[in-house]
Amino acid sequence: MVALRLRGFMCRVVPVRVEHSVIMSDDDRAVPREVLAAYSDLMKSLLKTYNRHEGEPYLISPTPSAAAVMRKFAGGVRQLTATTELGHVASFPARWAENAWRIALVLHAATHGDSAHTQLVSEQTAESAVRIMTWFAAHQRELLMVNLKSKDNEKFAFALDFVNQSPGGVRPRDLHRKKQTLYRTIAEAARILNALEEERRVTSQKAHKGYICHRLPVPPRAEK
Numbered sequence: 457m458v459a460l461r462l463r464g465f466m467c468r469v470v471p472v473r474v475e476h477s478v479i480m481s482d483d484d485r486a487v488p489r490e491v492l493a494a495y496s497d498l499m500k501s502l503l504k505t506y507n508r509h510e511g512e513p514y515l516i517s518p519t520p521s522a523a524a525v526m527r528k529f530a531g532g533v534r535q536l537t538a539t540t541e542l543g544h545v546a547s548f549p550a551r552w553a554e555n556a557w558r559i560a561l562v563l564h565a566a567t568h569g570d571s572a573h574t575q576l577v578s579e580q581t582a583e584s585a586v587r588i589m590t591w592f593a594a595h596q597r598e599l600l601m602v603n604l605k606s607k608d609n610e611k612f613a614f615a616l617d618f619v620n621q622s623p624g625g626v627r628p629r630d631l632h633r634k635k636q637t638l639y640r641t642i643a644e645a646a647r648i649l650n651a652l653e654e655e656r657r658v659t660s661q662k663a664h665k666g667y668i669c670h671r672l673p674v675p676p677r678a679e680k
Contacts, residue, residue: 514573560585
């Protein structure tokens with residue numbers, strides 16, 4: 457799973473699971489024959505025209521308004537990544553705009569069939585793709601937040617234990633060097649140590665070019 461994430465595969469796929477409680481009869485479940493036939497004809501025409509094409513790849517361009525829709529979506533994603541916790545898993549939202557373009561291409565091909573390369577991607581198609589991607593992004597963000605919370609708990613626990621076992625105190629760079637797989641940057645290590653201090657689980661003192669975190673002093677035992 458880690459390899460798939462780091463190499464970009466998981467960030468580029470759009471898995472979808474839809475749950476519903478509507479009770480359907482056997483007749484309702486059957487796809488009309490004309491729909492199946494139209495889908496089959498579309499797939500055959502696309503494969504014949506594009507998959508078997510041996511020349512230069514076809515370049516499909518958007519209309520100016522469609523491109524503006526996509527730029528607006530990409531700008532919103534960048535702002536969201538810069539101002540929320542998603543910055544710590546930026547590889548996922550970084551692919552949302554890319555995936556929106558992929559969805560737009562699918563919708564464009566489904567609309568125009570084997571003449572898709574002769575048409576521009578419309579604003580309506582771009583907006584439909586953004587709506588689909590926005591729905592998916594909201595669900596992926598929810599899952600990422602659950603994962604981040606679990607990962608942060610692990611980071612807090614390790615950092616607190618490391619500080620408590622270090623008589624000389626711990627700098628952010630010490631924590632980073634101790635476990636780089638958990639704290640990939642010094643800034644990330646500093647974020648965790650700062651959070652521990654805010655929760656009054658460690659204390660800190662200024663030092664050359666930064667600060668050092670120490671374990672909390674053990675309160676004296678009350679005399680009997």
